């Protein structure tokens with residue numbers, strides 16, 4: 001963050017001061033500018049700024065009409081917000097396993113989960129939220145095929161992946177609706193909470209926009225649906241406009257860091273793998289090691305910070321334990337939770353510093 005601030009120099013201060021000067025803190029002109037810039041950047045027809053990634057997911061679910069009795073299939077190996085939004089919308093998250101290689105929703109497991117829920121007949125299969133974990137898009141071609149055949153919608157939880165792509169298609173254009181987050185630690189982060197919703201569907205876009213302002217009709221004192229207060233702050237939009245201007249370059253720098261890690265570590269630990277036509281924005285660089293806690297302690301002793309995303313899959317969390325688990329158990333999610341360790345990753349990680357991290361990892365494994 002310090003290096004990024006130094007690079008952007010006085011631009012962010014100028015952007016903030018411009019907002020202080022015009023005083024339109026709610027839905028000021030920078031919000032629309034950012035929405036237009038994001039639409040051009042990723043190729044989505046409609047972009048709606050909002051208050052967080054969690055609210056982006058909730059707005060998407062509201063627009064798609066998720067309701068009580070609906071089954072929404074979600075990966076268990078994710079951040080809580082994925083399932084939380086489903087429960088807040090009144091629907092039931094059904095936890096599905098992920099692929100070990102990509103950390104993302106396993107299309108084969110999804111097909112089985114769908115058959116199981118249909119056979120049980122208690123819930124109405126309504127949709128899927130695929131998560132682009134650690135910055136790599138999920139396998140949307142396979143997930144879409146399945147969803148389409150069964151009449152389900154797909155939401156892309158792109159909180160960690162804005163900027164990534166599958167072939168020529170960029171994140172923001174997957175699923176019926178995509179949701180991203182601008183939480184400071186995400187690849188494109190603001191200086192507080194923020195998010196955005198993306199869709200090519202004009203009707204859904206209109207509902208999302210309305211729902212983000214108390215279900216407004218012609219204005220916010222004309223309420224045509226139950227909504228939220230979920231707008232993106234003008235100040236955050238102004239900051240994001242500056243950050244977006246250097247974001248593609250930052251993505252390339254992240255990719256260079258990831259390539260260096262992979263080259264140095266692939267023979268000794270499990271390194272993340274990308275699908276054939278996938279790119280990642282490397283929100284996290286997550287390795288797999290059987291003695292994860294020992295490695296984390298050894299790195300910590302040398303002043304190298306690490307993190308565990310996620311130590312407990314969602315189907316084992318107190319708040320989510322009562323929701324259905326496809327097939328009764330999710331062995332890949334369990335195994336990943338016990339073995340994942342995320343190494344320092346950001347665009348301004350100097351090669352010398354990275355070499356010290358790599359050296360410390362290799363030494364600890366000896």
Ligand SMILES: *Cc1c(COP(=O)(O)O)cnc(C)c1O
Pocket residue numbers: 052053054055078079081082131157159160180181182183193194195
């Ligand atoms: C961060 C995150 C969210 C929620 O975003 P917030 O802006 O923190 O509300 C949702 N899903 C995933 C996968 C995330 O990583």
